[in-house]
Amino acid sequence: MDKKGLVIVNTGNGKGKTTAALGLALRAVGQGLKVSMVQFIKGGWKYGELKAPEFLPGFELRQMGRGFVGVGGATPAPEDVETAMEAFFAARERVLSGEWDMVIMDEVNCAVDLGLVPLESLLKLIGDKPEGLHLVLTGRGAKPEVIEAADLVTEMREIKHPYKAGIKAQRGVEF
DSSP states (O other): OOOOOOEEEEESSSSOHHHHHHHHHHHHHHTTOOEEEEESSOTTSOOGGGGHHHHOTTEEEEEOSSSOOOOSSOOOOHHHHHHHHHHHHHHHHHHHHSOOSEEEEETHHHHHHTTSSOHHHHHHHHHHSOTTOEEEEEOSOOOHHHHHHOSEEEEOOOSOOGGGGTOOOOTTTTO
């Protein structure tokens, strides 16, 4: 079987983008592949996936960023831009290192959409990725240029969410 590294985008306003990427990581590690996940803006919370590397040899997770940042056209705080760019360079190093079979850039689409990471930088990284590397880009607001550069794009669309019924985030589902 020929190995063709794919660019995979999980976007949309529905839940499940990171969860789907973690499913890919689980499948890849099960096939003996090495996976690195860099989280761009999920700092601060104790997400369940942070413990996954203890149980999954070949999987690393780097939680970077200061946590979710404001939306709605506000100018990003310099600290958020700085931490997002640190995450970008950490992910870039992994993509280009030749050490990983899959790199997941969790919430990078959102970071680009919020102006924390330049679109041009992400597009260049997509173009520079090694042929055999799978690159997974998650987060709402994927730019049309990123969608065009991808091999596989899935849009999660919210139909119903428990939060609208007053149910708070549940451990093991949302975090």
